[in-house]
Structure formats: C-alpha cells, structure tokens
Amino acid sequence: MTDPALEAIDLTRRYQLEGVSVEALRGVTLRIDQGEFAAIIGPSGSGKSTLMHLLGCLDRPSSGQLRVNGVEMSGLSDTELAELRNRTIGFVFQSFHLLARTSALENVALPLVYRGMGKAERRERARAALEAVGLAHRLDHRPSQMSGGEQQRVAIARALVGEPTVLLADEPTGNLDTRNGAEVMAMLDRLNSDSGVAIVLVTHEPEIAAHARRQIHVRDGLIELDTSTPSPAPHPETNPHPKSAHPKPTTHPERAHSEGGDAESGRPEGDHPERDRPEVDHSERDHSERGASFGTGGSETGDRSREEGR
Numbered sequence: 001m002t003d004p005a006l007e008a009i010d011l012t013r014r015y016q017l018e019g020v021s022v023e024a025l026r027g028v029t030l031r032i033d034q035g036e037f038a039a040i041i042g043p044s045g046s047g048k049s050t051l052m053h054l055l056g057c058l059d060r061p062s063s064g065q066l067r068v069n070g071v072e073m074s075g076l077s078d079t080e081l082a083e084l085r086n087r088t089i090g091f092v093f094q095s096f097h098l099l100a101r102t103s104a105l106e107n108v109a110l111p112l113v114y115r116g117m118g119k120a121e122r123r124e125r126a127r128a129a130l131e132a133v134g135l136a137h138r139l140d141h142r143p144s145q146m147s148g149g150e151q152q153r154v155a156i157a158r159a160l161v162g163e164p165t166v167l168l169a170d171e172p173t174g175n176l177d178t179r180n181g182a183e184v185m186a187m188l189d190r191l192n193s194d195s196g197v198a199i200v201l202v203t204h205e206p207e208i209a210a211h212a213r214r215q216i217h218v219r220d221g222l223i224e225l226d227t228s229t230p231s232p233a234p235h236p237e238t239n240p241h242p243k244s245a246h247p248k249p250t251t252h253p254e255r256a257h258s259e260g261g262d263a264e265s266g267r268p269e270g271d272h273p274e275r276d277r278p279e280v281d282h283s284e285r286d287h288s289e290r291g292a293s294f295g296t297g298g299s300e301t302g303d304r305s306r307e308e309g310r
C-alpha cells in the first residue's frame with residue numbers, strides 16, 4: 001500500500017465553550033507513512049489530544065482534510081467513519097478505558113463484535129493479540145486484577161486486534177510507573193518493527209519520545225518542528241529512517257499557518273462534553289468502535305452503555 005497511513009491537510013479545530021471560541025488547532029498539515037513511529041510532544045494545552053482525536057477520526061475538524069489510507073474522511077457519515085476507524089485505527093488512552101467487569105479476553109475481542117465476526121474467531125484473535133503483548137496467562141483476568149502496565153497492554157491488544165494500519169496512543173505511559181512504562185514502550189517498539197503498524201504517540205516525557213524515529217513538536221495549535229530523525233542519532237540528517245521500511249521522507253513541510261487563517265469550519269462545532277471531564281472522557285468514543293460516538297458524552301460508566309449498545 002503506497003498511500004500514507006494518515007494525511008492531514010491544514011486541519012483546524014475550534015471549540016466553542018460558553019460563548020468563548022478556542023482555536024485548539026490552527027492549521028496542521030501532517031503525513032504519517034505506513035510503518036512510521038512518531039512522537040507528538042508539546043506543552044499542555046497545545047492541541048496534542050485534539051490532533052490525535054482528529055487523526056483517529058474520533059472527532060471532526062472545523063476545516064481541513066484528513067485521509068486515512070488515501071480515503072478522504074469528510075464525505076463519510078458518522079457510521080461510515082466509525083466503520084472505517086474500526087478497521088484501520090487503534091486508539092490507546094492514558095487511562096486504559098477497559099471494561100471493568102469484563103475479562104481481558106472479552107475486552108480485546110470487543111472491537112471485532114462490530115465487524116460481525118463469529119464468537120470463536122473473535123476469541124481466537126483476541127487470544128493471539130493478548131499473547132502478542134505478553135499476556136497469554138491473563139486471559140480471564142479482569143482489569144482490577146491486573147497491574148497498570150498489564151491493563152495498558154490489554155488496551156494495546158484491543159487496539160491491535162483488528163489489525164489496524166495505525167495505532168494512536170495519547171500518553172500511553174502517563175499513568176504508569178517507570179518500569180511499567182518501559183515495558184509498554186518495549187512492546188510498542190516491537191509491534192512497530194514486527195508488524196509494521198504505524199504508531200503515533202503523545203508524551204510529555206523525552207525518554208518516551210526518544211523511542212520514536214520522528215518527533216513532532218506542537219505549540220499553540222501548530223506544528224512548530226517536525227523531524228524524522230531519532231534524537232540520539234549521531235548524524236541524523238544522513239539517515240532519517242534507519243529502521244523504516246518506507247525510506248522516503250515521512251515529513252511534510254509543515255505549514256505553520258499563522259493565526260487567523262482558519263477558514264470557517266464546514267461544520268458548527270459545539271462544545272465537547274468531554275472537555276468537562278478531562279482525558280477519561282474520550283474513552284467511550286474510543287471503543288465504541290462504531291459510529292455515533294461523536295459528541296456523545298460519557299463517563300466511566302460509558303463502559304456499561306457501550307455494553308448495552310452492542
């Protein structure tokens with residue numbers, strides 16, 4: 001496949017909150033090639049999560065275009081978009097967002113339900129995904145019976161069970177101690193090199209960002225720096241993709257659109273219920289894995305509603 005995994009062109013996202021407009025993204029152009037491993041870093045409030053949600057088709061831009069494997073998103077209905085997301089994108093959140101009363105195996109198998117896959121195959125694939133993240137011995141454990149690192153690995157298995165093109169992870173080690181964080185990163189390194197899934201992760205930690213071959217710095221809703229060079233490389237400019245199976249340059253010149261440029265969004269953006277609750281809130285959009293997730297509010301009990309919604 002030669003299309004980029006993700007291609008964002010001049011994406012903007014403006015939120016309206018109590019009459020106040022916030023330009024969270026002000027024109028981001030970004031291409032993620034198949035098999036890439038990129039880290040997004042930047043100050044709190046700079047727009048990292050907003051960008052991830054757009055890239056992950058969990059949200060729609062105010063303006064701009066997004067293509068996933070060459071398919072333009074803007075013309076798709078929410079249902080079509082969710083279906084495409086289910087097949088092409090895995091999303092991992094800082095706080096795992098597993099169904100609390102459900103076994104690891106069933107958590108991981110859930111996205112496959114929406115594909116109409118039979119139970120035996122779902123279970124087999126989920127078992128294989130858990131094995132791939134080193135949790136073959138934890139199939140029947142519930143999240144509360146696992147460590148944070150194990151829970152995040154279950155979440156990664158769930159994100160990968162459908163064999164997506166790209167895995168998006170918003171601060172996947174943010175809730176983990178150093179050792180568990182290192183384990184999760186080792187896992188992501190391995191998955192990227194073995195299975196070729198492209199990975200884009202957000203992190204505040206330089207050591208975590210150093211796992212990626214490319215670093216994308218976001219500030220004030222714009223990409224201020226985008227490099228495909230690994231930070232510890234001695235001569236980065238001569239070997240931008242040492243491990244990549246796709247040696248062509250992965251970066252697009254980022255158009256740091258200055259403010260104001262954002263044209264009107266094609267769609268009116270209401271405030272997001274999620275914003276009221278931080279981070280956790282994105283959960284259910286995440287794994288509802290089927291449509292109708294835009295703009296839905298939710299909470300941890302979203303787990304239940306998701307189950308009901310199945």
Ligand SMILES: Nc1ncnc2c1ncn2[C@@H]1O[C@H](COP(=O)(O)OP(=O)(O)OP(=O)(O)O)[C@@H](O)[C@H]1O
Binds near residue numbers: 017050275
């Ligand atoms: N649903 C929303 N409604 C209103 N404003 C929002 C919403 N989501 C994000 N914002 C605002 O958009 C800006 C970017 O937020 P975003 O969550 O993308 O930042 P971030 O870089 O992920 O920050 P952090 O590192 O703290 O997670 C912030 O000013 C934030 O307050």
Ligand SMILES: [Mg+2]
Binds near residue numbers: 048049050170
């Ligand atoms: Mg964030």
